[in-house]
Amino acid sequence: MITQRTQTARDPPSILPLYGGGFWVALVQLTVFYYAVGAVLHFLLPRIAPVKQIQHQPRKRGEVLRDAFYSLGPLAVKAVVWAIVEELHKRDLGLTYGGQVSGLAEVSYCCLCIALLDYLHDTWFYWTHRLLHWGPLYRHVHYIHHKSKAPSAFTGYSFHLVEAAIVFANEILVCFLFPVHMGLHRLYHLYTTLIHEGGHVGYELAPFIPTLEGLVTLAVRGVRSRAPWLNTVQHHDMHHRYPTRHFSLYFTHWDRLCGTLHPSYDKDLFSYY
Known part of the structure; x- marks a missing residue:
């Protein structure tokens, strides 16, 4: 499956x-x-x-209109990141590969990649998020995101361009950690957009974030x-009410290990059904 990296030129236009x-x-x-x-998520559901x-x-x-407008810049930054990943792939730099994915082994490997990406993305998000709450970065960068005390789906990417560069940089870094199909890379990081939006809607979508x-x-x-x-x-949602708590994205282990989980979180968990 990894040898398919050289097939990019034969991908159909x-x-x-x-x-x-x-x-x-x-x-x-x-x-x-x-x-x-x-x-x-905001109007229909x-x-x-x-x-x-x-x-x-x-x-x-x-507030919703403001966040929708502020999201334009970070969307452009993420598009630049994707263009960089494509250029790396064209130059055969990194571990991305193309071609068709078929057979149980290749599909199973893609599922393993998704699990790895989830844990890496969550770890990157937790620690960069905590960095963004450091005094100077919070006052000059991350404060934009926290203008929303009662966030909406459009708060998902409503943040500073510097924050966008920090948050999305891991999408380049993962290309050097293990082989990942370009199609999976694109679909996975498009899906993370839904995760960021869904995490701000203000109501529970499921028993937990759909990873x-x-x-x-x-x-x-x-x-x-x-x-x-x-x-x-x-x-x-609690992070927007208690900015020194809840820095992770998919899992709670970093918040639990580092003592940043709010004391009332477990007590109130799933009380919204």
Whole structure:
């Protein structure tokens, strides 16, 4: 499967390819996905499904529109990151590969890659997030994201351009850690956009953030099972109320190990159903 890295030139051309289209194609993919998902999560789902709000305060007038506007810059930064990954791939730098994925072994390897990406992404997010709460970075960079005390889906990427560069840098770094298919790299990091948006909606989407690990837990233990090691929407929502707590994205182990989990989190877990 790793030998398929050299097959990139034979990938079929497309008007809007999954990858290989450069900055503008990446920006279109991200922008359409981000605002479409945001509209569904913020406007549609609460009207067609019974959801119970987590937040204790109403959103301020114009806050959602402001966050949607502030998200444009970080989306452009993420598109630049994807263009860099594509250029690295073209120059045969890093461990990305192309070609078709077929057979049980290759599909299983892709699932392993997703699990690795989840843990690496969560670790990167936790420690860079804590760095962003360091005094100077918080006052001049991260404060933009925390303008939203009652966040919405559009708060997901509502942050400073410097923060965007820090948060998305891991999407380049993973290309040098283990072989990863370019299509999987693109789809996975597009999906993380949904995770960031979903973590800010203000109501629970599922028993926990829908990662591969979460889906496996659902299949094995059922919907009502408590899985305290997996993040929920409540987890990040509490971070906007208590900025010195809850820095992780997918899992709770870093917050538990480092003492940054809010004392009331476990008590209130899943009380919104």
